[in-house]
Amino acid sequence: MDFDRIKEKLNILADAAKYDVSCSSSGSKRTNTKKGLGDSSGMGICHSYTQDGRCVSLLKILLTNHCIFDCAYCVTRKSNDIKRAAFKVQEVVDLTISFYRRNYIEGLFLSSGIFKSPDHTMERLISVAKKLRLEENFNGYIHLKSIPGASDELMREAGLYADRLSVNIEIPTKSGLKLLAPDKKHEDFMKPMEKVKNEIIQYKAESKLIKSTPKYAPAGQSTQMIVGATGESDRDIMYSSAFFYKNYNMKRVYYSGYVPISTDPRLPAIGTQVPMLRENRLYQTDWLMRFYGFDIRELLNDQNMHLDMEIDPKLSWALRNRHLFPMDVNRIEKQQLLRVPGIGLKSANKIVQARKFRKLNWEHLQKIGISTNRAKYFITCDSREKELRDLSSEHLKQLILKTSHSKFRTDLSPQLSLF
Numbered sequence: 001m002d003f004d005r006i007k008e009k010l011n012i013l014a015d016a017a018k019y020d021v022s023c024s025s026s027g028s029k030r031t032n033t034k035k036g037l038g039d040s041s042g043m044g045i046c047h048s049y050t051q052d053g054r055c056v057s058l059l060k061i062l063l064t065n066h067c068i069f070d071c072a073y074c075v076t077r078k079s080n081d082i083k084r085a086a087f088k089v090q091e092v093v094d095l096t097i098s099f100y101r102r103n104y105i106e107g108l109f110l111s112s113g114i115f116k117s118p119d120h121t122m123e124r125l126i127s128v129a130k131k132l133r134l135e136e137n138f139n140g141y142i143h144l145k146s147i148p149g150a151s152d153e154l155m156r157e158a159g160l161y162a163d164r165l166s167v168n169i170e171i172p173t174k175s176g177l178k179l180l181a182p183d184k185k186h187e188d189f190m191k192p193m194e195k196v197k198n199e200i201i202q203y204k205a206e207s208k209l210i211k212s213t214p215k216y217a218p219a220g221q222s223t224q225m226i227v228g229a230t231g232e233s234d235r236d237i238m239y240s241s242a243f244f245y246k247n248y249n250m251k252r253v254y255y256s257g258y259v260p261i262s263t264d265p266r267l268p269a270i271g272t273q274v275p276m277l278r279e280n281r282l283y284q285t286d287w288l289m290r291f292y293g294f295d296i297r298e299l300l301n302d303q304n305m306h307l308d309m310e311i312d313p314k315l316s317w318a319l320r321n322r323h324l325f326p327m328d329v330n331r332i333e334k335q336q337l338l339r340v341p342g343i344g345l346k347s348a349n350k351i352v353q354a355r356k357f358r359k360l361n362w363e364h365l366q367k368i369g370i371s372t373n374r375a376k377y378f379i380t381c382d383s384r385e386k387e388l389r390d391l392s393s394e395h396l397k398q399l400i401l402k403t404s405h406s407k408f409r410t411d412l413s414p415q416l417s418l419f
């Protein structure tokens, strides 16, 4: 093996892969076999994130950064004057195994530029996963990128070797995609997503009848959207996201703040700050939608197209809906508790448990771990103490902001003001 050449390829292709944030490795139950290597079950795979939120726990590389497409937002686009490289299938297999043995990684995240054709690229990605599983008995985590436009048959095969598959929608709306990636069709993304969803359902159903049915993409599928490359509102982004969760059984939608890499006038100029705060607010909204029972239309709608960057989306919703508060923590259902600013999933459960034995007062709530400095404006409890609730929403917001310590408060990106 020419180690210098491999090292050079690794530098180029790992660097090109860093813009993809859809590499969470949770949710897989693949366990080791007697003669196997690696184990992606339970905590066998751990996440490691760089400061800006990028995952680094997997060997995260592109098979190649050659591409026949010219998507304006992508560093790998064919018109970009960059150094190109391509791994051979066996080189990726060898690298994965040797990094795994050295304990550098717990798995592989493999994506690729599209060379020759979507099918040709997908075939090579599958070859890597297949060799790892069948020839190396590798049971570590494998996340494969699904190439838009690849055939149904290849998508079916990919899921037999990968733990997770993902097609990155990248630009949240059809119009944005048309503007920045005119060669691509919206349907090219939807088709593989649909195929993966159907295969997962089918294999799960079969495994109930026939125990030996192989697992198909046991960690499900995910997608990624770039935030801030085009002028989509937060509402547009989150409505797209809700659509994918509902229609394609997505495990996760990832939001990646656009990193300016091009002088193309259609895109934010180089040097524009990455919208990290906006990215964070979108993740919070996603969380509220998936785990707190919020309908996305409650959080974002025609009157509220953008998220408030100063406060989190739940507090923002509560301030717009003061007529629903205060709520009595000793009486309301858990679903209502989850709507109170300062009360999270764990603390809602603790409240439900604790109030079986006594009526809760402020002291109890503080002991449970409720953030009473914001919750106190939205709840009542077993106490005569009255909080200031006759303030306007704007006053209340300022009061809460004064006493909160958000790590993002001084980090408002100028890119946010563009839209």
Ligand code: SF4
Pocket (backbone or CB within 6 Å): 067, 068, 069, 070, 071, 074, 075, 076, 077, 078, 112, 113, 114, 181
């Ligand atoms: S097809 Fe993928 S890799 Fe190629 S330019 Fe578009 S986004 Fe980049």
